Amino acid sequence: MIREFTLGEAWFLVEAVRWTVLLAALAFVGGSVMGLMIAVLRISKRPPLRAAAIVYIKVFQGTPLLMQLYLVYFGANLLGLQANAWLAAALGLTFYTSAFLGEIWRGCIQAVPRGQWDGAQALALGPLLGLRLVILPQALRIAIPPTVGFMVQVLKGTSLASIIGFTELTRAAQMVNNATFRPFIVYGLVALLYFLLCWPLSAYSRRLERQLDPVHLAPKKLAVQ
Amino acid sequence: MGYVFQFGTVWQEHDRLLLGAWLTLRLSAITMVLGLAVGILGAVGRSSRSRVVRAIVHGYVEAVRNTPFLVQLLLVYLGLPSLGLRLTPDQAALLAMVVNLGAYATEIVRAGIEAVPSGQIEAGRALGLRPHQIFRFVVLLPALRTVFPALGSQFILVMLASSVVSVISAEELTAVTDTIIARNFRSFEFYLVATGLYLAMSLAFQGVFALIDRILFHRWSTHT
Numbered sequence: 061m062i063r064e065f066t067l068g069e070a071w072f073l074v075e076a077v078r079w080t081v082l083l084a085a086l087a088f089v090g091g092s093v094m095g096l097m098i099a100v101l102r103i104s105k106r107p108p109l110r111a112a113a114i115v116y117i118k119v120f121q122g123t124p125l126l127m128q129l130y131l132v133y134f135g136a137n138l139l140g141l142q143a144n145a146w147l148a149a150a151l152g153l154t155f156y157t158s159a160f161l162g163e164i165w166r167g168c169i170q171a172v173p174r175g176q177w178d179g180a181q182a183l184a185l186g187p188l189l190g191l192r193l194v195i196l197p198q199a200l201r202i203a204i205p206p207t208v209g210f211m212v213q214v215l216k217g218t219s220l221a222s223i224i225g226f227t228e229l230t231r232a233a234q235m236v237n238n239a240t241f242r243p244f245i246v247y248g249l250v251a252l253l254y255f256l257l258c259w260p261l262s263a264y265s266r267r268l269e270r271q272l273d274p275v276h277l278a279p280k281k282l283a284v285q
Numbered sequence: 286m287g288y289v290f291q292f293g294t295v296w297q298e299h300d301r302l303l304l305g306a307w308l309t310l311r312l313s314a315i316t317m318v319l320g321l322a323v324g325i326l327g328a329v330g331r332s333s334r335s336r337v338v339r340a341i342v343h344g345y346v347e348a349v350r351n352t353p354f355l356v357q358l359l360l361v362y363l364g365l366p367s368l369g370l371r372l373t374p375d376q377a378a379l380l381a382m383v384v385n386l387g388a389y390a391t392e393i394v395r396a397g398i399e400a401v402p403s404g405q406i407e408a409g410r411a412l413g414l415r416p417h418q419i420f421r422f423v424v425l426l427p428a429l430r431t432v433f434p435a436l437g438s439q440f441i442l443v444m445l446a447s448s449v450v451s452v453i454s455a456e457e458l459t460a461v462t463d464t465i466i467a468r469n470f471r472s473f474e475f476y477l478v479a480t481g482l483y484l485a486m487s488l489a490f491q492g493v494f495a496l497i498d499r500i501l502f503h504r505w506s507t508h509t
Contacts, residue, residue: 118484124449135473212351216354220355230353243359243360244360244365244367244368251356
């Protein structure tokens with residue numbers, strides 16, 4: 061039976077935004093923690109650690125996010141965990157986010173002048189303490205614009221969770237479309253909702269980048285799909 | 286637990302998987318060519334004297350960059366028929382990918398064009414070059430050379446994003462993999478191998494682009 065597309069359906073879509081935002085937030089928090097570890101491993105003095113981080117980044121940046129989600133989804137199943145779209149989507153997006161943030165932040169850490177490391181050493185700070193107290197606070201400043209920019213990629217990436225059955229905005233759109241069969245209105249509205257989430261972040265990231273530009277040479281922002 | 290991996294079944298299907306990889310390569314290559322063409326047109330439009338043209342291109346770029354590719358794809362495949370444009374899955378996939386890449390390419394090419402010093406253009410004028418010659422030889426080619434690495438990464442990203450078009454059953458590697466899995470239920474094995482094929486393809490593209498960069502662009506710079 062075909063229903064009309066009414067305000068009720070539109071509101072259902074607007075409400076589904078919260079799952080998209082929640083999933084993106086989970087992925088971003090998890091991805092930040094892991095991403096920082098990847099970035100630190102990536103600049104480690106020990107070649108095996110560095111190599112492991114490089115392989116991790118290459119694999120996650122060189123394969124489709126959809127495949128990563130499938131593998132986590134079916135892989136969890138093999139490990140005896142019940143196939144759970146929530147878990148798979150959050151975990152898969154976390155891995156994906158960590159690889160990109162790890163690489164972005166490595167660039168930011170390495171953009172801090174070498175003299176600062178020497179300074180930290182002169183203050184008798186060990187490598188980890190020097191990283192935390194001297195390097196990271198300075199790297200943070202240049203890391204903010206590309207990081208905010210990447211949040212847009214995470215938000216857009218959550219749409220793929222709909223394919224493994226996680227009900228967020230895109231999946232809600234499929235449900236509404238199946239009931240009303242008004243694809244142009246449904247997906248048009250959904251595109252608008254994504255745009256309203258992403259565009260302010262994009263604009264904010266660009267503004268921050270411009271503010272920083274004369275002071276620092278910000279690392280080239282990765283143009284991601 | 287106690288799951289037994291069966292990669293033997295994967296080997297039985299290797300010819301179909303390779304065919305899928307070939308379809309992905311072909312779809313991506315066509316997208317790259319057309320997307321770059323759209324990007325060049327877009328970059329030209331972005332520096333147009335007409336405010337309307339600039340606004341339209343700007344709107345296109347922002348709309349594409351701030352919405353997910355999956356939604357763009359579904360809008361093209363499911364939404365366009367209600368405007369009277371009915372496309373096959375393969376056509377819809379190609380159109381959505383070109384529209385998507387075109388927006389990113391517009392931004393990248395524009396950055397390259399903006400990096401061309403205005404003195405070069407004046408020099409071109411002083412040499413008596415016609416406007417279209419100036420655009421082609423003084424602005425566009427050096428701009429493309431500057432941004433080629435960024436274009437290359439974007440090309441690879443669009444190749445990876447192409448796996449999403451399997452949701453409308455367009456013919457490529459992920460769709461082929463899905464079809465195989467629907468018959469033998471060996472999801473993990475087949476997705477793992479497909480992932481490996483994607484990784485191999487993105488590394489191959491990286492290598493090819495590095496080679497093009499070296500041969501095509503750096504040889505030019507030593508000659509000129």
